[in-house]
Amino acid sequence: MTDNQLTLRKPRILVGATGSVATIKLDLLCQQLSVFAEVIEYLCDNDEWQSWQKRGDPVLHIELRKWADIFLIAPLDANTLSKFAHGLCDNLLTSVFRAWDFSNSHKIVILAPAMNTYMWDNPLTSKCLEKLQKQFKYSKIHIIWPISKQLMCKDVGVGAMEEVPKIVQAVHSQWQKCLKDNDNNNDIDTKTTAMRASQIRILVASLVLFSFCCISLRNKR
Numbered sequence: 001m002t003d004n005q006l007t008l009r010k011p012r013i014l015v016g017a018t019g020s021v022a023t024i025k026l027d028l029l030c031q032q033l034s035v036f037a038e039v040i041e042y043l044c045d046n047d048e049w050q051s052w053q054k055r056g057d058p059v060l061h062i063e064l065r066k067w068a069d070i071f072l073i074a075p076l077d078a079n080t081l082s083k084f085a086h087g088l089c090d091n092l093l094t095s096v097f098r099a100w101d102f103s104n105s106h107k108i109v110i111l112a113p114a115m116n117t118y119m120w121d122n123p124l125t126s127k128c129l130e131k132l133q134k135q136f137k138y139s140k141i142h143i144i145w146p147i148s149k150q151l152m153c154k155d156v157g158v159g160a161m162e163e164v165p166k167i168v169q170a171v172h173s174q175w176q177k178c179l180k181d182n183d184n185n186n187d188i189d190t191k192t193t194a195m196r197a198s199q200i201r202i203l204v205a206s207l208v209l210f211s212f213c214c215i216s217l218r219n220k221r
Protein backbone atom coordinates (compact mmCIF):
# COMPACT_ATOMS: atom_id res chain seq x y z
CA MET A 1 0.00 0.00 0.00
CA THR A 2 1.41 3.39 -0.97
CA ASP A 3 1.82 6.34 1.36
CA ASN A 4 -1.19 8.19 -0.08
CA GLN A 5 -3.40 5.16 0.75
CA LEU A 6 -2.58 5.29 4.46
CA THR A 7 -6.05 6.64 5.25
CA LEU A 8 -7.64 3.49 3.81
CA ARG A 9 -6.50 1.25 6.61
CA LYS A 10 -6.10 1.22 10.37
CA PRO A 11 -2.72 2.28 11.76
CA ARG A 12 -0.47 -0.64 12.73
CA ILE A 13 0.84 -0.21 16.24
CA LEU A 14 3.65 -2.27 17.68
CA VAL A 15 3.55 -1.99 21.46
CA GLY A 16 6.83 -2.57 23.27
CA ALA A 17 6.99 -2.93 27.04
CA THR A 18 10.06 -2.92 29.28
CA GLY A 19 10.84 -3.92 32.87
CA SER A 20 8.68 -1.48 34.77
CA VAL A 21 5.77 -2.31 37.04
CA ALA A 22 3.66 -0.09 34.78
CA THR A 23 3.44 -3.13 32.46
CA ILE A 24 0.39 -4.10 34.52
CA LYS A 25 -1.44 -1.54 32.36
CA LEU A 26 -0.43 -3.21 29.11
CA ASP A 27 -3.69 -5.15 28.60
CA LEU A 28 -5.80 -2.06 29.08
CA LEU A 29 -3.52 -0.04 26.80
CA CYS A 30 -3.69 -2.59 23.96
CA GLN A 31 -7.43 -2.99 24.40
CA GLN A 32 -7.99 0.77 24.03
CA LEU A 33 -5.58 1.07 21.09
CA SER A 34 -7.37 -1.79 19.31
CA VAL A 35 -10.45 0.40 18.98
CA PHE A 36 -8.80 2.33 16.14
CA ALA A 37 -5.66 0.33 15.30
CA GLU A 38 -4.20 -3.06 14.53
CA VAL A 39 -2.02 -3.89 17.51
CA ILE A 40 0.84 -6.33 18.04
CA GLU A 41 1.90 -7.16 21.59
CA TYR A 42 3.02 -10.30 23.44
CA LEU A 43 6.11 -11.18 21.43
CA CYS A 44 9.31 -11.84 23.31
CA ASP A 45 13.00 -12.44 22.65
CA ASN A 46 12.51 -16.20 22.15
CA ASP A 47 10.11 -15.55 19.27
CA GLU A 48 12.92 -13.85 17.38
CA TRP A 49 15.06 -17.00 17.21
CA GLN A 50 12.23 -19.55 17.11
CA SER A 51 10.74 -17.96 13.99
CA TRP A 52 14.05 -18.24 12.11
CA GLN A 53 15.23 -21.65 10.83
CA LYS A 54 17.27 -21.15 7.69
CA ARG A 55 18.71 -18.59 5.29
CA GLY A 56 15.91 -16.67 3.58
CA ASP A 57 13.48 -16.98 6.50
CA PRO A 58 12.08 -13.66 7.70
CA VAL A 59 13.86 -12.08 10.66
CA LEU A 60 11.29 -11.00 13.23
CA HIS A 61 12.66 -7.58 14.24
CA ILE A 62 12.96 -6.59 10.58
CA GLU A 63 9.46 -7.85 9.76
CA LEU A 64 8.03 -5.92 12.71
CA ARG A 65 9.88 -2.81 11.65
CA LYS A 66 8.42 -3.12 8.15
CA TRP A 67 4.90 -3.84 9.41
CA ALA A 68 4.47 -1.11 12.02
CA ASP A 69 3.46 2.49 11.41
CA ILE A 70 3.82 3.32 15.08
CA PHE A 71 6.25 1.88 17.58
CA LEU A 72 4.91 2.70 21.03
CA ILE A 73 7.14 1.79 23.95
CA ALA A 74 5.02 2.00 27.08
CA PRO A 75 6.37 1.69 29.68
CA LEU A 76 9.91 2.63 28.72
CA ASP A 77 12.30 1.96 31.59
CA ALA A 78 15.63 3.69 32.30
CA ASN A 79 17.65 0.72 31.07
CA THR A 80 16.05 0.52 27.61
CA LEU A 81 16.07 4.32 27.27
CA SER A 82 19.87 4.21 27.77
CA LYS A 83 20.18 1.37 25.25
CA PHE A 84 18.19 3.39 22.67
CA ALA A 85 20.37 6.45 23.23
CA HIS A 86 23.57 4.46 22.84
CA GLY A 87 22.48 2.27 19.95
CA LEU A 88 22.49 -1.04 21.84
CA CYS A 89 20.30 -3.78 20.42
CA ASP A 90 20.58 -6.94 22.51
CA ASN A 91 16.92 -7.99 22.46
CA LEU A 92 13.86 -7.98 20.18
CA LEU A 93 12.57 -4.59 21.31
CA THR A 94 15.88 -2.71 21.04
CA SER A 95 16.57 -4.39 17.68
CA VAL A 96 13.28 -3.06 16.26
CA PHE A 97 14.21 0.42 17.49
CA ARG A 98 17.73 0.13 16.04
CA ALA A 99 16.30 -0.98 12.66
CA TRP A 100 13.53 1.64 12.66
CA ASP A 101 13.17 3.79 9.52
CA PHE A 102 13.64 7.27 10.97
CA SER A 103 13.88 8.74 7.46
CA ASN A 104 10.22 7.88 6.76
CA SER A 105 7.89 10.55 8.12
CA HIS A 106 5.03 8.00 8.29
CA LYS A 107 6.89 5.87 10.81
CA ILE A 108 6.34 7.20 14.30
CA VAL A 109 8.10 6.30 17.55
CA ILE A 110 6.34 7.17 20.79
CA LEU A 111 8.04 6.73 24.16
CA ALA A 112 6.21 6.70 27.48
CA PRO A 113 8.92 6.58 30.17
CA ALA A 114 8.22 5.17 33.61
CA MET A 115 10.65 5.06 36.49
CA ASN A 116 11.14 6.03 40.10
CA THR A 117 11.64 9.78 40.68
CA TYR A 118 15.27 9.19 41.71
CA MET A 119 15.94 7.57 38.35
CA TRP A 120 13.91 10.16 36.43
CA ASP A 121 15.76 13.06 38.11
CA ASN A 122 19.16 11.53 37.44
CA PRO A 123 20.93 13.70 34.83
CA LEU A 124 21.59 10.56 32.78
CA THR A 125 17.85 10.40 31.97
CA SER A 126 17.71 13.87 30.41
CA LYS A 127 21.07 13.22 28.70
CA CYS A 128 19.62 10.11 27.00
CA LEU A 129 16.45 11.94 25.96
CA GLU A 130 18.49 14.89 24.62
CA LYS A 131 20.74 12.52 22.73
CA LEU A 132 17.73 10.91 21.04
CA GLN A 133 16.25 14.35 20.40
CA LYS A 134 19.42 15.54 18.67
CA GLN A 135 19.87 12.34 16.74
CA PHE A 136 16.38 11.96 15.32
CA LYS A 137 14.73 15.33 16.02
CA TYR A 138 11.55 15.37 18.07
CA SER A 139 9.34 15.26 14.99
CA LYS A 140 10.25 11.57 14.67
CA ILE A 141 10.33 10.57 18.36
CA HIS A 142 7.48 11.72 20.55
CA ILE A 143 7.76 11.63 24.32
CA ILE A 144 4.75 11.18 26.54
CA TRP A 145 6.14 12.74 29.69
CA PRO A 146 5.75 10.84 32.97
CA ILE A 147 3.45 12.28 35.59
CA SER A 148 3.76 12.97 39.29
CA LYS A 149 1.82 10.76 41.69
CA GLN A 150 2.30 8.13 44.35
CA LEU A 151 4.50 5.47 42.74
CA MET A 152 4.22 1.71 43.24
CA CYS A 153 6.98 1.89 45.88
CA LYS A 154 4.86 4.50 47.71
CA ASP A 155 7.28 7.36 46.97
CA VAL A 156 5.55 10.45 45.62
CA GLY A 157 7.05 12.28 42.66
CA VAL A 158 7.52 12.49 38.89
CA GLY A 159 8.20 9.24 37.07
CA ALA A 160 4.90 7.40 36.77
CA MET A 161 3.82 6.43 33.26
CA GLU A 162 1.08 8.70 31.91
CA GLU A 163 -2.45 7.36 32.34
CA VAL A 164 -3.63 4.93 29.63
CA PRO A 165 -6.41 7.12 28.11
CA LYS A 166 -3.93 10.01 27.70
CA ILE A 167 -1.40 7.70 26.01
CA VAL A 168 -4.10 6.41 23.65
CA GLN A 169 -5.18 9.98 22.91
CA ALA A 170 -1.56 11.01 22.20
CA VAL A 171 -1.04 8.05 19.85
CA HIS A 172 -4.30 8.79 18.05
CA SER A 173 -3.48 12.47 17.58
CA GLN A 174 0.06 11.71 16.33
CA TRP A 175 -1.45 9.37 13.73
CA GLN A 176 -4.00 12.01 12.66
CA LYS A 177 -1.18 14.56 12.35
CA CYS A 178 0.81 12.10 10.25
CA LEU A 179 -2.18 11.56 7.90
CA LYS A 180 -2.73 15.32 7.62
CA ASP A 181 0.96 15.94 6.81
CA ASN A 182 0.75 13.13 4.26
CA ASP A 183 -2.32 14.75 2.64
CA ASN A 184 -0.56 18.13 2.53
CA ASN A 185 2.51 16.55 0.95
CA ASN A 186 0.32 14.82 -1.64
CA ASP A 187 -1.40 18.18 -2.34
CA ILE A 188 1.99 19.84 -2.74
CA ASP A 189 3.12 17.01 -5.05
CA THR A 190 -0.04 17.34 -7.16
CA LYS A 191 0.34 21.14 -7.33
CA THR A 192 4.04 20.86 -8.20
CA THR A 193 3.27 18.33 -10.96
CA ALA A 194 0.49 20.57 -12.35
CA MET A 195 2.80 23.61 -12.21
CA ARG A 196 5.60 21.72 -13.99
CA ALA A 197 3.13 20.56 -16.67
CA SER A 198 1.94 24.11 -17.35
CA GLN A 199 5.55 25.40 -17.38
CA ILE A 200 6.39 22.76 -19.99
CA ARG A 201 3.32 23.72 -22.03
CA ILE A 202 4.36 27.41 -21.96
CA LEU A 203 7.92 26.47 -22.95
CA VAL A 204 6.75 24.33 -25.88
CA ALA A 205 4.34 27.07 -27.03
CA SER A 206 7.14 29.69 -26.83
CA LEU A 207 9.47 27.45 -28.85
CA VAL A 208 6.79 26.89 -31.52
CA LEU A 209 6.13 30.65 -31.66
CA PHE A 210 9.86 31.43 -31.83
CA SER A 211 10.40 28.92 -34.70
CA PHE A 212 7.37 30.32 -36.47
CA CYS A 213 8.76 33.91 -36.19
CA CYS A 214 12.20 32.75 -37.44
CA ILE A 215 10.65 31.02 -40.45
CA SER A 216 8.47 34.04 -41.34
CA LEU A 217 11.47 36.42 -41.00
CA ARG A 218 13.59 34.20 -43.24
CA ASN A 219 10.79 33.99 -45.83
CA LYS A 220 10.44 37.80 -45.83
CA ARG A 221 14.20 38.22 -46.55
Ligand SMILES: Cc1cc2nc3c(=O)[nH]c(=O)nc-3n(C[C@H](O)[C@H](O)[C@H](O)COP(=O)(O)O)c2cc1C
Pocket residue numbers: 017018019020021022076077078079080114115116119
Ligand atom coordinates in the same frame (compact mmCIF):
# COMPACT_ATOMS: atom_id res chain seq x y z
C1 LIG B 1 9.54 -4.63 40.79
C2 LIG B 1 10.44 -3.86 39.89
C3 LIG B 1 9.98 -2.72 39.31
C4 LIG B 1 10.79 -1.97 38.46
N1 LIG B 1 10.28 -0.85 37.90
C5 LIG B 1 11.08 -0.09 37.13
C6 LIG B 1 10.57 1.10 36.54
O1 LIG B 1 9.41 1.49 36.72
N2 LIG B 1 11.40 1.82 35.76
C7 LIG B 1 12.70 1.46 35.51
O2 LIG B 1 13.39 2.18 34.82
N3 LIG B 1 13.20 0.32 36.03
C8 LIG B 1 12.43 -0.47 36.82
N4 LIG B 1 12.92 -1.64 37.36
C9 LIG B 1 14.29 -2.07 36.99
C10 LIG B 1 14.30 -2.75 35.61
O3 LIG B 1 13.38 -3.84 35.59
C11 LIG B 1 15.71 -3.24 35.28
O4 LIG B 1 16.52 -2.10 35.04
C12 LIG B 1 15.77 -4.20 34.09
O5 LIG B 1 17.10 -4.55 33.88
C13 LIG B 1 15.18 -3.58 32.85
O6 LIG B 1 15.34 -4.47 31.74
P1 LIG B 1 14.71 -4.14 30.31
O7 LIG B 1 14.99 -2.69 30.01
O8 LIG B 1 15.44 -5.04 29.36
O9 LIG B 1 13.26 -4.44 30.36
C14 LIG B 1 12.12 -2.40 38.20
C15 LIG B 1 12.58 -3.59 38.77
C16 LIG B 1 11.76 -4.29 39.60
C17 LIG B 1 12.30 -5.56 40.25
